[in-house]
Amino acid sequence: MKQISVLGSTGSIGRQTLDVIASHPEEMALFGIAANCHIEALIAQAEAYRPRVVACETEFDAGLLPEGVTLLSGTGAAEQLAAMQEADVVVNGISGFAALSPLVASLKAGKRVALANKESIVCGKRLIDRMLSDYKGEILPVDSEQSAIFQCLQNGRKDEIDKLILTASGGPFWRKHRADLEGITPKQALAHPTWNMGKKITIDSATLFNKGLEVIEAAYLFDLSAEKIEVVIHPQSIVHSMVSYIDGTTMANMSKPDMRLPIQYAITYPERIQSSCTPLLLQQEHPLSFHQPDPGRFLSLKMAYDALKAGLSYPLVYNGANEAAVEAFCSGHIGFLDIERVVNYTLNQHTPKALDALEEIIDADRQARAQANQMIDRVTQERRNRH
Ligand code: MG
Secondary structure, eight states: OEEEEEETTTSHHHHHHHHHHHTOTTTEEEEEEEOSSOHHHHHHHHHHHOOSEEEESSOOOGGGSOTTOEEEESTTHHHHHHTOTTOSEEEEOOOSGGGHHHHHHHHHTTOEEEEOOSHHHHHHHHHHHHHHHHHOOEEEEOSHHHHHHHHHGGGSOGGGEEEEEEEEOOGGGTTSOHHHHTTOOHHHHTOOSSOOOOHHHHHHHHHTHHHHHHHHHHHHHHTOOGGGEEEEEOTTOOEEEEEEETTSOEEEEEOOSOTHHHHHHHHHTTOOOOOSSOOOOGGGSOOOOOBOOOTTTOSHHHHHHHHHHHOTTHHHHHHHHHHHHHHHHHTTSSOTTHHHHHHHHHHHHOOOOOOOSHHHHHHHHHHHHHHHHHHHHHHHHHHHHHO
């Protein structure tokens, strides 16, 4: 019986993880849940799933929780849950950079982390590597592409890899001309064709920043250079990614798009167990198609490769500036293509440094956002003057 804690339990990954745990009462038990923004939903989850611990940075009355449930609250509550001895696996489904600190806490406690968050890997590479070697924890990827690659990699050695091929749904706009992207609204960008996800990642899928972050994430998780990683557009989201080997063999991982599958695999690995996911019948699917991404349409991918090659703090800046820009786009301050302009500006302004300690990384992230916000203010002003 595996005891599991779920960080970001009210988000898309968190809710699906609770579903996976509830569907496997023989194999899994819920130990703790943590969330920050949606306190009512968190309390409802505590009622429905009866974890032993609930963690929330925002203080609230412990009397609102069912009897016998322990409440951890205040700054560092998620980190505290992330490190508790009773849990065997910590599923980290927190959105954005905020996932890094709880991830570090889990790894320091030697946990298996089922990691759905990519921003933490992109920003904290050196620190995470050190935690993994010092404390014997492990990271099992939940991001569908990285889970696919992780599974395909079990068929060969590292020196036998020719390349990793990340598939991208392309989001709703990959066929549009660049000129038509300028006027895209948050509402249009939030309508993803194949995956139902949180706000940040859905915008990132529309801009392809999600794929850019995944290129960096894959390079870091599997310790490969930028040259070994390719992106191909695959609108049906059936092939979740592929690995080509030097003999010409390509292994692909396929299923219906359903995040419960990679979540479950990251928990049970190296075992596979039954799931409630619909089996794939290829004869009933639309034909699968694959397309080369147009490098002129989205600059997000090119910037990711450049940041990865430049190394040091560049990937962190790529991420931090994007997070700031996505927020500004969602609140209507900047336009869709301004997201990549903001990131490009911030990367160009950046003086790179090596980042080791968590405090250094948090500080560098804050600086990157401040720099990005200067550009965001300028763009906002220009837009106001135009209208
Ligand atoms: Mg993904």
